Amino acid sequence: MANILELQHIDKIYGTSIKTQVLHDVNLSFEEGSFNSIIGQSGSGKSTLLNILGTLDKPTNGKVVLNGKDVSTLKSKELASLRNETIGFIFQFHYLLPEFTAIQNILLPNRIKNAKVSKETMDRALELIDFVGLSAVKDNPANKMSGGQQQRTAIARALINNPRIILADEPTGNLDSDTAEQIYKLMRDINKKYNTTFIIITHDQQIAQKTDRIVEIKDGKILLDLRK
Amino acid sequence: MKLSFSIAKRFLTYSKGQTILIMLGIAVGISVQIFIGLLIQGLQDSLVQRTIGQSPHITIVSESKGASFQIEDTLFNSLTKDDRLIHVGKTADGAVFALTANEDESALLRGFSDDTATIYDLENSLVDGRMANTNDEVVLGKGLATNLNVDLNETITLQTILGDTVEVKVVGIFDLGVSAVNDSWIVSQSELTQELFKLGDSFTGIEMQVKDVFAADTIAASLEPSVDSDLKVVNWKAQNESLLSGLNGQSISTYMIQLFVLISVILGISSVLAITVLQKSRQIGILKAMGINDSQASLIFIFQGLILGILGGILGVGLGVGLLVMFTTFAKNPDGTALIPITYDATFIAFSGSVAVISALLASVIPARKSKKLSPIEVIRNG
Numbered sequence: 001m002a003n004i005l006e007l008q009h010i011d012k013i014y015g016t017s018i019k020t021q022v023l024h025d026v027n028l029s030f031e032e033g034s035f036n037s038i039i040g041q042s043g044s045g046k047s048t049l050l051n052i053l054g055t056l057d058k059p060t061n062g063k064v065v066l067n068g069k070d071v072s073t074l075k076s077k078e079l080a081s082l083r084n085e086t087i088g089f090i091f092q093f094h095y096l097l098p099e100f101t102a103i104q105n106i107l108l109p110n111r112i113k114n115a116k117v118s119k120e121t122m123d124r125a126l127e128l129i130d131f132v133g134l135s136a137v138k139d140n141p142a143n144k145m146s147g148g149q150q151q152r153t154a155i156a157r158a159l160i161n162n163p164r165i166i167l168a169d170e171p172t173g174n175l176d177s178d179t180a181e182q183i184y185k186l187m188r189d190i191n192k193k194y195n196t197t198f199i200i201i202t203h204d205q206q207i208a209q210k211t212d213r214i215v216e217i218k219d220g221k222i223l224l225d226l227r228k
Numbered sequence: 229m230k231l232s233f234s235i236a237k238r239f240l241t242y243s244k245g246q247t248i249l250i251m252l253g254i255a256v257g258i259s260v261q262i263f264i265g266l267l268i269q270g271l272q273d274s275l276v277q278r279t280i281g282q283s284p285h286i287t288i289v290s291e292s293k294g295a296s297f298q299i300e301d302t303l304f305n306s307l308t309k310d311d312r313l314i315h316v317g318k319t320a321d322g323a324v325f326a327l328t329a330n331e332d333e334s335a336l337l338r339g340f341s342d343d344t345a346t347i348y349d350l351e352n353s354l355v356d357g358r359m360a361n362t363n364d365e366v367v368l369g370k371g372l373a374t375n376l377n378v379d380l381n382e383t384i385t386l387q388t389i390l391g392d393t394v395e396v397k398v399v400g401i402f403d404l405g406v407s408a409v410n411d412s413w414i415v416s417q418s419e420l421t422q423e424l425f426k427l428g429d430s431f432t433g434i435e436m437q438v439k440d441v442f443a444a445d446t447i448a449a450s451l452e453p454s455v456d457s458d459l460k461v462v463n464w465k466a467q468n469e470s471l472l473s474g475l476n477g478q479s480i481s482t483y484m485i486q487l488f489v490l491i492s493v494i495l496g497i498s499s500v501l502a503i504t505v506l507q508k509s510r511q512i513g514i515l516k517a518m519g520i521n522d523s524q525a526s527l528i529f530i531f532q533g534l535i536l537g538i539l540g541g542i543l544g545v546g547l548g549v550g551l552l553v554m555f556t557t558f559a560k561n562p563d564g565t566a567l568i569p570i571t572y573d574a575t576f577i578a579f580s581g582s583v584a585v586i587s588a589l590l591a592s593v594i595p596a597r598k599s600k601k602l603s604p605i606e607v608i609r610n611g
Contacts, residue, residue: 051605054517056517056603056604056605057603057605076521076522077521077522077523080516080521080522081519081521082519083517083518083519084518084519084520085519089517089518095510095513095514097238097514097515098242099235099238099239099241099242099511100238108515108518109518111231111234112231112515112518112519112520112524113519115229115230115231116230157518
């Protein structure tokens, strides 16, 4: 299967006077529709890796190829719109905008893409919110929902533009194990239904065990790349 | 664009207290600006009105003091038709002694023709009697009447320096509010003075008022070429330089006050908006991760500034005008007229309102630039 996202010889060095190398010559590629996890201790460089994968951060050396395009050649505006259309983010802290309701938060990435929300998008938003089981609370302000509900809203938001890739940084990190299990199931369902590529950073060994591929990072290097 | 606007609106309505506070800050600044601006304007207008309202703004007289000259009909007609001028009149003046049985006083006998009496608003300044209608009637200044000890309808004798005399009847007594004038002026029709001073059909001056009093000097300069070379055109500004420099000083200090009010408004808005960028940095980071571009992110703050400026400006205009209405209602002269008559200058009010909008926009540039630099990873990393 084709690679949707590729990292070629990635180095990442922080600081100018005191240099800290976080990533050392990382080569990694992800196939379309795959369900991957990245594990590693804190400080291992996995979050930096995810930020580089998500084009939020730039590597010091190396190339990121997203959907066949070398992202370093793109201008910041083009990059923003590529990100908007290709990647959905799910963060550990849901990061909903408290000023908006659940459904409005879900629609935000689409409103960034198109000035006006079409009827089809609205239907898709309603379908997604039903899919994540939040139809009853769709008009609640984002800060008036439980942690699990907020994380599920964030997942629906990540999906609204039908992205090819979902990057999830500790998506279940601050949820109890039951809710974490539900969120995992939800992501699996999405992966099957929409053929969306998932890259999940997690501490949770149980969650990692259930994915199709486990990449372990240690000291900025790939220690283990296990495919089932 | 639309998204930035709706996010800006949402940010503002979400933290209502803060929004109202900034709006009030802008409104108070703008209302002070309008209040002080219009108050000083009103003060200056009434001062100018009091000083020169009842006197000619431009006079045309002979180069040699007091000499008479012929007034060409073409010149006078062109003056009366000039739409920059409002009242134009001829005068024939001369020094006389006013004599009664027991008293004598030196006086200035002024012969008015055409609109001259209107320039001085003489008819409304009469405290007793009526205007002079025929060649043997005069009106006297209040002080002069007291000094001569004459009453209405009594007869006085006017004697020129050359010794010519005429007997006239006092039909009215005026008070022009200036004691030097009240103590020395005798006003009659020009036919009387022309005959007494043997001027024939010549006059000693042309007097006029202009619509825009502060343009008197330029209008005077433009009249200069059309008058004979032995005549000079004098305007009130040249004769009242100390008043003008006083008014100028006042204007400059008003501008200074307005400038500093403005600066404090801008500082206030930009500091609060700068804080909102910090408050909303999480949201901006998320929006950027979701693909909002830098200019859209900046626009959010520009729109916030714009909305705050427009609402604050409207509120400020309302507040400022309200203050002025209160001021004119409660601060009154004993006779019930306003202490300082205020003209609600729509251009100035609109200007002050737009100052609010422009300063709010300017103030939002700093936070907008800041939000442009904000990187989504900082937000995500710091949780």
